[in-house]
Amino acid sequence: MGYRIAVVGATGNVGHEMLEILAEREFPADEVAAVASARSAGREIEFGDERLVVEDLEGFDFAGYDIALFSPGAKVSAVHAPRAAEAGCVVIDNTSQFRMDPEVPLIVPEVNADAIADFAGRNIIANPNCSTMQMVVALKPLHDLARIRRVVVATYQSVSGAGREAMDELFEQTRAVYANEVLDRKKFTKQIAFNVIPHIDVFLEDGSTKEEWKLAVETQKILDPDIDVIATCVRVPVFIGHAEAVCVEFDNPITVEQARQALAAAPGISVIDHRVDEGYVTPVESAGEDAVYVSRIRKDETVEHGLALWIVSDNLRKGAALNAVQIAETLIKFYMRKAA
Numbered sequence: 001m002g003y004r005i006a007v008v009g010a011t012g013n014v015g016h017e018m019l020e021i022l023a024e025r026e027f028p029a030d031e032v033a034a035v036a037s038a039r040s041a042g043r044e045i046e047f048g049d050e051r052l053v054v055e056d057l058e059g060f061d062f063a064g065y066d067i068a069l070f071s072p073g074a075k076v077s078a079v080h081a082p083r084a085a086e087a088g089c090v091v092i093d094n095t096s097q098f099r100m101d102p103e104v105p106l107i108v109p110e111v112n113a114d115a116i117a118d119f120a121g122r123n124i125i126a127n128p129n130c131s132t133m134q135m136v137v138a139l140k141p142l143h144d145l146a147r148i149r150r151v152v153v154a155t156y157q158s159v160s161g162a163g164r165e166a167m168d169e170l171f172e173q174t175r176a177v178y179a180n181e182v183l184d185r186k187k188f189t190k191q192i193a194f195n196v197i198p199h200i201d202v203f204l205e206d207g208s209t210k211e212e213w214k215l216a217v218e219t220q221k222i223l224d225p226d227i228d229v230i231a232t233c234v235r236v237p238v239f240i241g242h243a244e245a246v247c248v249e250f251d252n253p254i255t256v257e258q259a260r261q262a263l264a265a266a267p268g269i270s271v272i273d274h275r276v277d278e279g280y281v282t283p284v285e286s287a288g289e290d291a292v293y294v295s296r297i298r299k300d301e302t303v304e305h306g307l308a309l310w311i312v313s314d315n316l317r318k319g320a321a322l323n324a325v326q327i328a329e330t331l332i333k334f335y336m337r338k339a340a
């Protein structure tokens with residue numbers, strides 16, 4: 001007996017990846033429903049060898065569904081995730097809507113899988129932001145080794161992190177530059193083609209952006225509330241894959257070799273760090289892959305116990321869809337097993 005799964009936001013970047021990963025990992029589903037807005041209702045989309053007809057979220061009945069993977073945007077999740085949860089379906093939500101709700105566990109299975117146990121309060125589990133996700137996977141084994149005190153991070157985030165329309169905008173602007181045409185701006189505040197933009201999500205009163213705030217508070221919720229994080233989040237003209245330059249300060253001594261060994265032994269991480277041309281990973285190579293890649297591991301001599309790292313991952317996979325499916329796999333393994 002398999003599970004009944006709904007994928008909400010199935011026509012989007014993350015939803016598309018969710019369907020692909022559910023099929024790829026042979027998730028034990030008896031039925032998968034593809035759900036999106038009225039705009040896409042009736043459209044057919046692929047799921048493995050099958051084709052699914054997209055259903056309209058407004059009229060969708062979650063009763064009888066075991067798990068719903070949500071990525072329709074925060075405002076839509078705010079309305080429909082609690083509706084699904086009340087119908088008895090466990091929601092794994094990819095949006096920012098519930099991440100900091102104290103009753104909702106915020107989960108990266110490689111880091112805090114045990115916290116899933118708290119899902120029953122609201123029947124909702126939150127997936128962190130893509131930039132947080134890859135960073136905490138890499139920080140966890142280092143924190144276990146030498147206790148992290150402070151993190152200074154600059155991100156290089158691909159346009160797919162802002163959805164399908166953002167990918168189209170990079171494509172269209174790039175084409176327009178070559179064709180010597182006027183550049184159209186819709187999703188981004190400045191030109192993204194051949195440029196970088198130090199502004200993701202809205203500005204907050206202290207001058208930081210909400211993306212930077214999320215990276216700090218989500219790291220604290222998932223890994224340790226005592227870790228200080230200062231972030232600068234930057235959008236770059238890359239289609240898929242986020243990179244992060246991270247400086248980590250520790251309470252205790254840690255060598256580059258100890259860090260390298262701990263990272264290589266940790267789940268979900270691939271260390272590629274050869275200190276020669278091509279001996280590191282860039283976002284383009286991470287696209288379509290599951291791992292969080294760590295390169296450029298070196299000592300930060302400006303603090304007593306410090307390391308600098310380069311962390312890269314596919315933001316649509318580990319940064320979103322893969323993590324959600326891993327949470328679903330943990331749920332069915334430990335918390336909602338069906339009788340054979």
Ligand SMILES: NC(=O)c1ccc[n+]([C@@H]2O[C@H](COP(=O)([O-])OP(=O)(O)OC[C@H]3O[C@@H](n4cnc5c(N)ncnc54)[C@H](OP(=O)(O)O)[C@@H]3O)[C@@H](O)[C@H]2O)c1
Pocket residue numbers: 008009010011012013014015035036037038039040041057058071072073074076094095096128129130160161162163164165315316319320
């Ligand atoms: N992309 C990432 O790296 C990433 C990572 C982590 C979290 N997230 C979060 O995941 C969410 C989706 O991101 P995305 O990149 O997949 O965006 P996207 O490509 O723009 O897709 C949005 C999806 O939501 C659906 N949707 C929009 N309004 C809806 C409504 N009123 N009712 C039902 N469905 C609706 C869309 O359906 P239609 O096709 O019918 O419009 C589409 O399936 C966002 O909250 C984002 O912050 C994204």
